[in-house]
Amino acid sequence: MSLKRCSPEVIIGPIKMGSDNPIVIQSMTNTDTSDVKASVAQALELAQAGAQVIRMTVNDKAAAKAVPEIIHQVRAALETEVAFVGDFHFNGNKLLKAVPECAKALDKYRINPGNADDTNFKEMVEIAVQNQKTVRIGVNGGSLDQKVLDDLMELNAQSPTPLSATDIFIKAMVKSALNSAKLAETYGLKKNQIVVSVKISEVNQVVAAYEAVAGQSDYCLHLGLTEAGSGLQGVVQSSIALGILLKQNIGDTIRVSLTPNKNVPRSEEVEVCKHILQSLDLTRYRPKVVSCPGCGRTTSTFFQDLALRVNNLIDQELEVWKKKFPGVENLNIAVMGCVVNGPGESKNADIAISLPGKMEKAQAPVYIDGKLSVWLKGEDIENQFIQILKTYIKDKFT
Numbered sequence: 001m002s003l004k005r006c007s008p009e010v011i012i013g014p015i016k017m018g019s020d021n022p023i024v025i026q027s028m029t030n031t032d033t034s035d036v037k038a039s040v041a042q043a044l045e046l047a048q049a050g051a052q053v054i055r056m057t058v059n060d061k062a063a064a065k066a067v068p069e070i071i072h073q074v075r076a077a078l079e080t081e082v083a084f085v086g087d088f089h090f091n092g093n094k095l096l097k098a099v100p101e102c103a104k105a106l107d108k109y110r111i112n113p114g115n116a117d118d119t120n121f122k123e124m125v126e127i128a129v130q131n132q133k134t135v136r137i138g139v140n141g142g143s144l145d146q147k148v149l150d151d152l153m154e155l156n157a158q159s160p161t162p163l164s165a166t167d168i169f170i171k172a173m174v175k176s177a178l179n180s181a182k183l184a185e186t187y188g189l190k191k192n193q194i195v196v197s198v199k200i201s202e203v204n205q206v207v208a209a210y211e212a213v214a215g216q217s218d219y220c221l222h223l224g225l226t227e228a229g230s231g232l233q234g235v236v237q238s239s240i241a242l243g244i245l246l247k248q249n250i251g252d253t254i255r256v257s258l259t260p261n262k263n264v265p266r267s268e269e270v271e272v273c274k275h276i277l278q279s280l281d282l283t284r285y286r287p288k289v290v291s292c293p294g295c296g297r298t299t300s301t302f303f304q305d306l307a308l309r310v311n312n313l314i315d316q317e318l319e320v321w322k323k324k325f326p327g328v329e330n331l332n333i334a335v336m337g338c339v340v341n342g343p344g345e346s347k348n349a350d351i352a353i354s355l356p357g358k359m360e361k362a363q364a365p366v367y368i369d370g371k372l373s374v375w376l377k378g379e380d381i382e383n384q385f386i387q388i389l390k391t392y393i394k395d396k397f398t
């Protein structure tokens with residue numbers, strides 16, 4: 001499902017975004033870009049998890065020279081289309097001029113106006129125009145153009161009703177992004193070759209900044225909470241910020257920026273993006289499993305084990321199911337712990353089971369398409385339900 005947004009359609013290599021295209025998921029490698037083998041492996045991991053746009057740091061000549069080979073190898077190994085973005089800062093113009101194959105191979109250049117002087121900015125945009133590439137004007141709270149901030153602070157100090165320092169900071173983020181985007185247009189970029197982002201590491205501020213950009217322009221928007229942090233903190237903060245914005249039809253592409261954890265794959269960022277879009281019913285990636293949190297009414301772990309098994313089955317079989325059973329990602333399954341909410345949730349799902357709670361008879365009703373289908377009994381309820389689920393998928397989606 002996609003939402004009609006007001007941004008123009010932007011084409012980034014093989015990927016379309018903006019306008020009424022579905023929201024695009026992107027991520028970024030954290031390998032040394034000059035290490036082709038490691039960068040290809042990580043880009044493939046991100047793409048196979050569902051990233052449609054992959055960004056790489058291009059910070060020196062060795063990285064710039066590696067870019068075309070990385071793109072070639074990743075594209076050769078993938079069945080799906082993916083676009084590549086180079087992340088440029090202080091020396092982007094020099095690198096793009098020195099390694100024109102890099103400028104040609106990339107689909108989009110990310111330029112941070114806070115880290116690019118006037119000449120660097122102008123020359124990078126001109127190279128994008130010559131090569132017909134898209135540019136993201138990516139303003140970041142940690143590297144905001146100090147002059148824009150200072151000027152606004154000075155004006156604010158003279159105002160009879162001065163705004164807070166936070167409000168001025170947000171205004172400066174928005175001004176830096178929109179002024180830079182307009183400047184890029186004067187250098188020859190078309191509006192549909194520009195993507196804008198205003199990333200900040202604080203949820204309320206990032207929401208306010210994107211709301212202001214969306215209210216003042218119709219550029220295609222890349223959403224992200226920068227430096228969201230590790231683990232649950234990063235996931236929750238990103239989900240709240242992106243959820244609030246997406247719910248207002250703000251945003252065309254999203255990235256979740258999680259601090260790396262050596263025990264967690266980089267593609268966790270992509271998985272979180274997929275969960276955010278699926279939670280808002282913007283795109284379906286996998287069947288939805290509704291399962292209750294459990295409480296004193298069900299002291300056994302039976303329903304927990306079954307919910308886990310159903311989720312594991314989906315993870316293992318999803319790619320095969322998607323090919324054999326088109327539309328399977330739209331399936332709704334419920335695994336409930338007792339009769340309190342079990343029958344109600346079961347009736348809302350395509351296929352559901354309500355397991356016996358404490359003091360309930362050792363039997364479990366299975367609901368199919370909202371109607372009671374069968375009571376499962378005995379020691380083998382889990383296997384029986386998995387079999388019914390597999391048969392249901394085969395019958396419904398073949």
Ligand code: SF4
Pocket residue numbers: 292293294295296297298336337338339340341342357
């Ligand atoms: S469905 Fe039953 S077991 Fe699950 S949380 Fe609700 S009352 Fe507790």
